[in-house]
Amino acid sequence: MAAFSDDIFFAPLTDLNRRLRAREFSCVELTRAFCDRLEKYGPRYNALALLLREPAIRKAKAVDDELKRGRTRGALQGAPYGAKDLLSVAGQVTTWGAKPYAAQVFDYDATVIKKLDRAGAVLIGKLAMVELAGGGGYRYPAASLQGPGLNPWNRGFWSGGSSSGSGSAVAAGLTPFALGSETWGSILTPAAFCGVTGLRPTYGLVSRYGAMALSWTLDKIGPMCRTAEDCGHVLQAIAGGDSNDPGSAGKSFYFAPQYARPLKQLRVGFAEVDFAEWAAPEARKDFAEALNAIRSLGVQMKAASLGNHPYSLITGVIISAEAASIFEPLIRSGKVDELADQRQIAGLKAALELKSTDYLKAMRIRRLVQQEMAKIFADVDLLISPSRFGPASAINEALDRPSRPQPEAKQRGLRDLGAFGNLCGLPALSLPCGFANGLPIAVSVVGRPFAENTVLALGIAFQKATNWHTRRPPV
Amino acid sequence: MMSTKVSRRALAALLVAPAAPAQEPKETLEQETRRRIEQTLADSKKLTAYAVPMDVEPAFQFRP
Numbered sequence: 265m266a267a268f269s270d271d272i273f274f275a276p277l278t279d280l281n282r283r284l285r286a287r288e289f290s291c292v293e294l295t296r297a298f299c300d301r302l303e304k305y306g307p308r309y310n311a312l313a314l315l316l317r318e319p320a321i322r323k324a325k326a327v328d329d330e331l332k333r334g335r336t337r338g339a340l341q342g343a344p345y346g347a348k349d350l351l352s353v354a355g356q357v358t359t360w361g362a363k364p365y366a367a368q369v370f371d372y373d374a375t376v377i378k379k380l381d382r383a384g385a386v387l388i389g390k391l392a393m394v395e396l397a398g399g400g401g402y403r404y405p406a407a408s409l410q411g412p413g414l415n416p417w418n419r420g421f422w423s424g425g426s427s428s429g430s431g432s433a434v435a436a437g438l439t440p441f442a443l444g445s446e447t448w449g450s451i452l453t454p455a456a457f458c459g460v461t462g463l464r465p466t467y468g469l470v471s472r473y474g475a476m477a478l479s480w481t482l483d484k485i486g487p488m489c490r491t492a493e494d495c496g497h498v499l500q501a502i503a504g505g506d507s508n509d510p511g512s513a514g515k516s517f518y519f520a521p522q523y524a525r526p527l528k529q530l531r532v533g534f535a536e537v538d539f540a541e542w543a544a545p546e547a548r549k550d551f552a553e554a555l556n557a558i559r560s561l562g563v564q565m566k567a568a569s570l571g572n573h574p575y576s577l578i579t580g581v582i583i584s585a586e587a588a589s590i591f592e593p594l595i596r597s598g599k600v601d602e603l604a605d606q607r608q609i610a611g612l613k614a615a616l617e618l619k620s621t622d623y624l625k626a627m628r629i630r631r632l633v634q635q636e637m638a639k640i641f642a643d644v645d646l647l648i649s650p651s652r653f654g655p656a657s658a659i660n661e662a663l664d665r666p667s668r669p670q671p672e673a674k675q676r677g678l679r680d681l682g683a684f685g686n687l688c689g690l691p692a693l694s695l696p697c698g699f700a701n702g703l704p705i706a707v708s709v710v711g712r713p714f715a716e717n718t719v720l721a722l723g724i725a726f727q728k729a730t731n732w733h734t735r736r737p738p739v
Numbered sequence: 740m741m742s743t744k745v746s747r748r749a750l751a752a753l754l755v756a757p758a759a760p761a762q763e764p765k766e767t768l769e770q771e772t773r774r775r776i777e778q779t780l781a782d783s784k785k786l787t788a789y790a791v792p793m794d795v796e797p798a799f800q801f802r803p
Binding site: 306307310312313314315357359366392406408409410411481574577578580581584601606607609610611613614615617618619622624625626627628629630631632634 | 752753754755756768771772774775776778779780782783785786787789791795796797798799
């Protein structure tokens with residue numbers, strides 16, 4: 265049995281795949297090693313919901329047989345991974361992170377699970393998440409069946425959510441990659457807080473069939489990996505049209521960053537105020553260096569800012585209205601009271617009071633936001649901003665009532681890029697770019713719809729020029 | 740389709756955190772729910788006040 269060092273547990277996917285094909289170790293050995301590691305360390309971060317050792321070993325044996333016969337399937341073949349526990353896996357519990365659904369079992373695989381299986385990836389576990397992906401709003405990180413997601417860099421701090429287990433599992437080298445989901449921040453936040461690379465794809469690029477719905481208008485599934493390049497490989501495997509998903513764009517994705525426009529032709533919009541004033545003081549130095557690193561890539565930097573639409577208000581209304589409809593049986597039956605977080609319970613109940621005219625107004629303002637987006641992207645190719653303005657919060661801190669005063673600035677800059685990007689269904693890549701008080705921080709690169717290759721090209725170049733993404737927490 | 744059968748073994752494998760010590764809430768659930776409903780009504784007023792040209796249609800995402 266091969267002995268695995270940290271170099272394997274923190275290796276990028278292409279490296280793992282090369283070593284598997286060179287028979288340095290078998291897929292079964294690799295899978296066992298990651299299962300052992302996930303089983304041992306996953307609970308340390310409340311990252312693991314369900315270990316899938318036996319089906320994983322069966323799959324790993326099948327992969328070894330294929331490799332022996334010379335049947336290759338690409339960069340993900342043989343790679344263990346974890347899936348956020350809102351993705352159904354046939355015959356296994358899928359809890360949505362929530363007590364009312366703790367015994368829920370589906371008899372089919374989510375489309376993304378099937379696609380990764382065809383790519384030869386090995387699902388080793390379901391990863392913890394904030395209950396119901398936090399749709400009602402939640403106050404504490406403990407809003408989860410598995411308890412608060414703990415940050416591998418410092419367990420006194422939050423891993424971020426709602427893809428909390430996905431972020432911490434990749435950060436701690438428990439899985440080479442993981443699937444997360446984002447409605448409003450749930451891939452980029454744990455990626456930023458845990459120091460991993462997370463990709464939120466364009467809305468509709470990846471099928472949501474078999475995933476818990478929180479907001480039909482905003483839900484997206486995406487990869488969380490050690491590198492931007494790995495995100496590209498995973499996205500290629502999971503993207504594609506699906507008639508089972510009404511939101512499917514019917515488009516495929518071929519990872520080809522080498523065919524994206526040369527970096528020196530790219531116009532990158534940013535707002536100085538985001539990095540200098542909105543950012544937490546302890547993060548400004550590393551954010552400034554990250555901005556310089558991006559400048560050094562030869563891109564054309566341009567000032568950019570958003571308008572004055574009520575981005576956060578309408579994003580909140582859209583999510584609340586759709587979540588209230590999706591979870592209406594849960595709320596009206598009273599089982600919503602079984603959730604862990606009081607703010608979440610109150611939020612879901614209150615959401616039933618939203619008027620249809622408010623939802624429609626929000627969706628009409630969304631049309632105006634989309635028009636604004638088209639104008640912005642006539643002038644720039646990408647937007648960059650801090651993924652989050654500071655590092656992770658302490659584990660007992662109320663998320664809606666920060667204990668420290670938050671920075672204020674007169675100009676909005678791109679402060680609302682999170683709401684804006686999700687409203688418009690834009691792709692975004694969170695890139696580790698430094699540390700603040702010993703905790704990771706990150707920048708986000710946001711592109712036009714379906715411009716993932718351009719977004720990834722910048723991310724790959726940034727990661728060639730920096731090494732933040734190679735740092736490892738003490739596990 | 741959702742199955743309601745789940746084996747005891749499957750449930751036993753699921754990791755569930757022990758109940759967290761109760762956070763002392765500043766308000767009860769009923770109070771917070773009422774406050775959130777009031778917030779919803781306040782947001783409604785903000786939306787009503789936000790002018791949108793009559794010919795702007797909702798940006799529904801779903802494709803036929």
